[in-house]
Amino acid sequence: MQLELPRIQKLGGHLAAVSPELPDNSLSTTEKNDLTFEVLSDRGNLVARKFGIVFQLPVELRQVYAWLGVNLAEVDGDETFELPIPATYVIDRDSKIFKAFVDPDYTKRLDPEEIVAALERIAARRYRS
Secondary structure, three states, X not given: OHHHHHHHHHOOOOOEEEEOOOHHHHHHHHHHOOOXXXXXXXXXXXXXXXXOOEEEOOHHHHHXXXXXXXXXXXXXXXXXXXXXXXXXXXXXXXXXXXXXXXXXXXXXXXXXXXXXXXXXXXXXXXXXX
């Protein structure tokens, strides 16, 4: 995604990640991964809930997370064990979702080229208006 960021910005796009992590943890994620875009904190998954993409981590997976050293209660600041389904949205200037990609398999992501193509279609539509 980092390679596509200049193209996204040239088309007027802004990239932001939204995470249920506490703000300090989101900042740590940004710094640790040397990200050049914002990582916003969605405490309690309020935004994710509006998109209908929140699920509760099953008990068996909580044990796996604990074994891996991931303390969700500490990272997210609550004990709900709720996570958002990974999703990518391309939203136009009228706040309408132009393209959506939602997949519970966190290893699957929207191809950055598809994001650029969606932004190009939005720009072309705006140019015609």
